Amino acid sequence: MFPRLRALPLLALLASTACNETPTIDPKDRAEGLYIKGSAEYLQGNFEAALLSFNEVKLILPDDPRLPAARGEVYLSMSRLDDALKEFETAAKMDPKRSTNWSRLGFIHAQLGRVDEAQSALRRALALYPHDFNALEQLGDLDVKRNQPDDAVRHFRLASESAPDAEKSPLLMRAVEVLSKQGRHEDVLALTQKAADQGVRSAELLTALGDELVRAAHLPEAVEVYREAASKSPRDPTLWELVGEIQARLGKSADALASYRESLRVKDRAVVHVALARLHLAREDRKAAEDELKLALDTVSGSDVRELMELANLLSTLGRKADALRILSSLSAEPDHAKDVELQLTTARLAKDVKDVATQKAACARVTTAGDGGVTKCP
Structure with missing residues (x-):
């Protein structure tokens, strides 16, 4: 009986000891947990905390091939380019077939002004993965800096083709910007029309297409494109204003009135009331025009030069030349x-x-000061 009675407290002691022992964690599992923790901290914008977690991983698994790229991404987000460069150089040595490592190296070299190194790294990234839209965009940026517009347009276009849907339009707009600066409007029209036909129909791209259709005198087509752009950008009153302006030029006054009203629904602006007043004058409805003039005067901002010029012109048309001159x-x-x-x-x-000699002389003096070799004759 005794030995059996004595065994009971011994078993209880052993059980107690087992409960108090800290479970043993495999170092690789701990490193993996720290890596996941660091990645989450990076995504949350806690960059210093992310670096601390990745540094702990390095103490456990110093040769983890994921670490240099992970730390490099953090340094990039912190704008610590030199540190990021070192990390991605290491990453490229450890995993030379990972295109992102070369793409990041290209980006960093470009930011540091090392154009040749940047192009070399970016081309290596594309050799590994031809659809790396980030690398293609970076090459486009470098082409712009080197004044190589055709290459820039090609790279931005290719980047757009490979990019996620949300990125396609911004990349195409980079190409539009390059072409527009060169006055290559036919190329802009072709580019934006093709993109729209292929399903890229953002408000920005459609607006650019509409602008080129107007320039090419394709007004009915421009109306439809601007209307779609307006539907995709409900806070922009200028698109409905453009639709109204074109419809007025096409002699569709009722449609123009409706479009101007849509613009006013977005934002009450004097320049649209002026446009409405002119439509009413064209329809020989002076009372309606004067009502719109009053609304224009009530809503004029005083900071928009075009708006003030349009308002002054309308005042003059309605016989209020002294007010226009003010x-x-x-x-x-x-x-x-x-x-x-x-x-x-x-x-x-x-x-x-209005026989205001002082104002006339002051304006003419400014014309002379602006200077055009005497070509412009002041009244």
């Missing part, structure tokens, strides 16, 4: 507009009409 004389006297010859000439002509 707007133009104030606008033309501002230092930022002193060299706007067209504005100064418009002001001078109106001042002459």
Whole structure:
């Protein structure tokens, strides 16, 4: 009986000891947990914490091939380019077949102004993965810096073709920007039309297409494109304004009125009320035009030059030339507009009409100061 009684406390002691022991964790499992933790911290923007976690992984598994690239991404997000460069150089040595490592190296070299090194790394990335849209975009950026527009357009277009849907339009707009700066409007039209036909129909791209259709005098087609762009950009009042302007030019006054009203639904702006007033005048409805003029005066911002010019012109048309001159004389006297010859000439002509000699002379003096070799004659 005794030995049996004595065994009971011994078993209890052993059980107690087993419960208090810390479970043994495999080092690889701990490293994996720290790597996941570091990745989560990086995605949350906790960059310093992410580095600490990755550093702990390195203490456990110093040869983990994922670490250099992971640390490099963190350094890139912190704008520590030199540190990022070292990490991705190591990553490329450890895993030379991973295209992203070369793509990141190309990006960093480009940011550091090392164009040749950047192009070499980016081409190596594309040799491994031809659809790396980030690498293609970077090559496009370098082409722009080297004044190689055709190559830039090609790379931005290829980048768009390989990019996720959300990135396609911004990349194509980079190509549009390059072509537009060169005045290559036919190429812009071809590029944007093809992209739209292939399903890239963002508000930005459709607006660019609409602009080129207007320039090419394809007005009915431009109306449809702008209308779609307006539907995709419900907070932009200018797109409905453009639709109304074209419809007015096409003689579709009722449609133009409706489109201008849509623009006002987005934002109440004086320039649209002016456009409505002109439509009413064309329809010989002076009362409606004067009502729109009142609304324009109530909503004028005072900072938009085009808006003020349009308003002054409408005031003059409706016989309120003195009021129009007050707007133009104030606008033309501002230092930022002193060299706007067209504005100064418009002001001078109106001042002459109302016999305001002082304002006329001041505007003409600014025309002379702006200087065009005496070609422009002030009234």
